[in-house]
Amino acid sequence: MPVPASMPSAPDPPLMQRLPRAARAAVTGCMVAVPALLLYAAIAGGAEPSHAPAAEGAALAAVAVAVAAVVMAAPLAWARSRPSAALGLLLAEAAASTAAGLRAEQVWPLFPVTGLLAAAVAAARTPRAGLVAALATGAVQETVLQVDLFRDGGWGRVLAPGFIGLTACLALLVMLAWLSGTYVRQRRAYGEALRSHAATRAVTAERLRIAREIHDLVAHGIGVIAIQAGAGKRVIDSEPERARGALTAIETTSRETLRGLRTMLVILRRTEPESASVAEAEPFLGLAALDRLVTTTADAGVHVEVRHCGARRELAEAVDRSAIRIIQESLTNVVRHANAGHCRVTVDWGLDELSVEIVDDGPDTHTQDTKAPLPEAEPGTGYGIRGMQERVALLAGDFTAGPRPEGGFRVAARFPLPTTGAR
Template identity: 55%
Template sequence: MASPVAWARHRPWPVLAVLLAEMTIAAAALRSGLEQLWPLLLVASLLVALIAATRAPRAGVAAAALTLTVQQITWQASLFAESGWRRVLAPGFLGLTVLLALSVLAAWLAGTLIRQRREYEQALHGHATAEAVSAERLRIARDLHDMIAHSIGVIAIQAGAGSRVIDTAPEQTRDALGAIEDTSRRTLSELRRMLGILRQAEPDPATPSDTEPLAGLAALDRLVASTADAGVQMQVRRRGTPAPLPPTIDHAAFRIVQESVTNVVRHVGTPRCQVTIEHRPGELLVQITDDGPGGASATGPGYGISGMRERVALLNGHLTAGPRPDGGFAVSARIPIPATAPGPSHPPQSIRAR
């Protein structure tokens, strides 16, 4: 009689119907109550739990109601056939009736809890996936903004300078066009590298990667040169004992400097700015100051300051940006360095002030 249970996992409803029918027929044939058919009662309760756990909520309720109805009708009919209402209403048999109902209810509750737990875990997984996608989109947006904004700013300034002196100073025009070409090629190369990293979602360890590491503080020499081409002298000072930085911190520090200098080039209108890189015990201090009109670099529309705040916040650091009391604007980022930092991304290099 219990052989249909073998198909319970794939066809729980037909198996439950067969077991309930067997239960009814056996009770009528044996002319006794369900106490002799307790294995079928147990299996029926397990099927109720299975349906409640793997099917829709309505299916679980229907399975519990059907099982309880068939069991109660069979049980009460068997008692009534023996001694009438006197046996049906006996305290002991009333207790068994309640116990029978509670067993089905417990099976339904257990299956419902299992289904709800599974749905909750799926919802958590979906939420985590959505957060990961959102974080990745923000990271890509920050990198594209920091990389392209600086390059386009340099190109726009060089193009404007070249157009003004094209008739009177051909040599300066040639230099401006050369700077535009160099900046454009470098930006195109960085875009290709970034697209290569994005396409390589799951890199194969056995396949060597042809993408270069993300830019870090070692690329400040190049930033100094491009900023000078845009007409702003960028003075870089290093303090403390240089030490290898984790790639994420190294890249974030460079992007903060790049975005701050880009704001100086595009909005401030001052011929110079100062960049300080200070290695402290357990943290890295990055500070960018200028002598232009206070607040000018922050009031322009865009996402530069918010992007820098996001970068520093992701590294558990702190960033301040605002006008200086004695004029100008200052950006200061304090980034903690983990005690067990990963390997270096770039070896530190000395930077000549320009």
Template identity: 50%
Template sequence: MPAAPTERPSSGRVAMVLAWCAAFAHPFVLLSALRAGPYRSTELRLFLSAVAVGLVLPLVRRSPLAALGLLLAGLFAASTTRPEGMLLYLPVLAADAVVGRLAALRPLRVLLPTALGTLAVQIAAATYTTSGQDVFVSTIVALALALLTAGLLGRSVRERRSHAAELRARTAAEAVTAERLRIARELHDVIAHSIGVIAIQAGVGRRVIDTQPAEARNALATIETTSRETLAGLRRTLGALRASAKDTDGQGPGATPAPRDPAPGLADLDRLVASTADAGVRVEVRQLGDPGRSLPPEVDLAAYRIVQESLTNVVRHAFTPACRVTVERSEDTLLVEITDDGPARPSGPPAGAGYGIVGMRERAALLGGRFSAGPRPGGGYHVTAALPLPTDAGLPTDATRPLPTGTARPLPTDAARPLPTGRPEGTPTP
């Protein structure tokens, strides 16, 4: 077998070795740079001091504690030569900057001992370069203030980063929660109506299987058709959820093309009415206004889902053979009303009814509309949803204009009233 090629150190390892070598050279370069001599001017020694400090900078990012230790070692060693005080300004400021970086990266249990040790070394160095008690005290105060300023700046950077990370985590959690609610609404709306129809037909078939075999076969056929449609819809929904964002078009490796079936809307009410009729409830649909007016996809889907869930509740809880659905398109509002004449029942969803009414209210609120549901005074139940529509002129209206937080949008005048038995507009559609 051919010999394996020898592994060469990566560029990162080479950079690390070079950074450590340069940092270890810092104390010696600084000591020789600040050592007094007749042939060295002050400007030259300042330049060499800056070069010595620059040797440590590559190590600050990788290991700030080690870099600080080498800076302090070079500072103390250079101070023993008793140079001019101004020649030590740059090493002192470099040490303070490293302390500030440590304040931004490390907790207080690491920062406090490091800052105190740094201040002690700087004070020890000041004893060699200052003369007189007043100058020494003022130098200590200046060193302490500079170090405190660097530490506070570093802590502010740390707190700002922590706050930004917390905001990102909170935003991600809110996005996940919103997505979970959206998925829950979609799955509930896809499955609940069909399961209600299947349950009713299964009960009918069980009761008449001995006396009316033909009716039992019809019930079983309805169950089969409904369950197949439900399974297909569930597969489409799960397929869309499994498709990743970048592979939505099926172009990524191993990606499955997302379903191209259009979302249901009010144009599919006839199919919904037929499935509800199979469950034993006749639905009268009234289309008012301009039935041919196109609706935004999100409004169309929300209106269909509200009607679907309302009919499911009628089938399961109303104990009535008929109900009415009214869809009215006005200039700026889509009004959807579902009423039945069943026996009076308490306000709110029945016990164990699940999250149907909650999902309908959420759908209306997401579009800036209003939703109400409750028993009618004379018996039965009504559901009303008013969804805002964009105007032809594209200008905001009272129904589409955003409201301040906590402000409720009033319903249209006739939105909360039960439907009269004979409204002149529209033609009933069984």
């Protein structure tokens, strides 16, 4: 049995979390320093000319403006971890600056910064939080602009066509920021849903694979043991030698089944792939073990005739394993259900496909019909034919099973062979 495939890995952490601490500190410093420089230039450049004669007064004013710019940009240090709080503080600063008499062109760096923070909130928080952040950002920005325009020229300036267009552009930019953040959030949620779905499918596929392996491994051995136990019980007094042979077959089959179960448990408990092969420890791993499978079936009282058509060659591991498992399960059904004394196994080694056919001469006592879809099985029903169907379907092959008109049951599977026959 192959080593189970690893589960889908967790998504990589964000870029900032993968950076060293010093690099993250440098990025955060730039996030504060660049807006602070822009604010300093905007506030100083938009101030009214001062009539203070002393150069010392100008120097003090420049220091005060620099300090104010740094304080106003300081909330950006928490933009990555607390974008909502940083956005609220910056919007409050913009409103307070307007109330203090600063013009809109003196606080314009806050406009793109708050727009980006609104996008960050929409991307990282709930849809309602993102919408509230966008509406608050648009309201504050429009208020700052309209108040500044009204102070300069009243309603005539506010309603001027050029400034109406500026107002519309400002609202449009905020809307675009909100849409961008919403898109990022939806893409992230979609990616998480895909990963969750992939993980669920992987778990389901692995459970089905384990169920098939356990069924194929145990069903044949238990079937042979049950037949031999019944035969030995009937002849234990009259024919001790036959009873002794039945007990020998039971011992051999039970040891092989137990060895296969132990091998499977070792593989399932393995946390990392190992180079050591377990092929020798698992019974009936490929078509090379067909003769041994025929012998154990004969011990259960069913004569098996094997026919090979075409030149034998090395097969891909998945095809080799599935072929022997289908033959094994079919022979198990013959032993347990068909009440047949003879069975024929045909292996056709074609150029581009491998075909196997199992035919018995017993009455039609098989209980499942593969023409119908595969509903969820109820407790107590068999899984053998369903497992064979799943194995063939995984390899893009064809599978049929059903009673023959002349009597008995027929199972046939066809596997397309890859261009490279290497394992």
